[in-house]
Amino acid sequence: xxxxxxxxxxxxxxxxxxxxxxxxxxxxxxxxxxxxxxxxxxxxxxxxxxxxxxxxxxxxxxxxxxxxxxxxxxxxxxxxx
Numbered sequence: 001x002x003x004x005x006x007x008x009x010x011x012x013x014x015x016x017x018x019x020x021x022x023x024x025x026x027x028x029x030x031x032x033x034x035x036x037x038x039x040x041x042x043x044x045x046x047x048x049x050x051x052x053x054x055x056x057x058x059x060x061x062x063x064x065x066x067x068x069x070x071x072x073x074x075x076x077x078x079x080x081x
Contacts, residue, residue, distance in 0.1 A: 039064035 038050040045059035055064055 038067050040067045041065075 038052065039054050040046075040048070040050050041057035041060065041062055042065050043057070043060055043062060045057050050067065051064055054066070056062065057064060
């Protein structure tokens with residue numbers, strides 16, 4: 001009887017540790033919005049090309065600015081480096 005009880009205690013403890021690790025790896029709302037952030041040259045040197053990371057425009061050297069993603073049919077056609 002003691003061995004069966006010990007088995008269930010250890011099993012429950014291991015499952016609790018695994019589940020706690022799974023919960024810590026989820027994203028918060030602010031992290032999810034940053035993943036979808038797109039950047040574009042304010043001078044539109046590259047004719048609408050967007051980038052997935054902040055940086056500088058390859059044409060004019062200006063800092064790329066964060067842009068809101070459009071929710072229309074054209075928003076599915078994004079060029080990402």
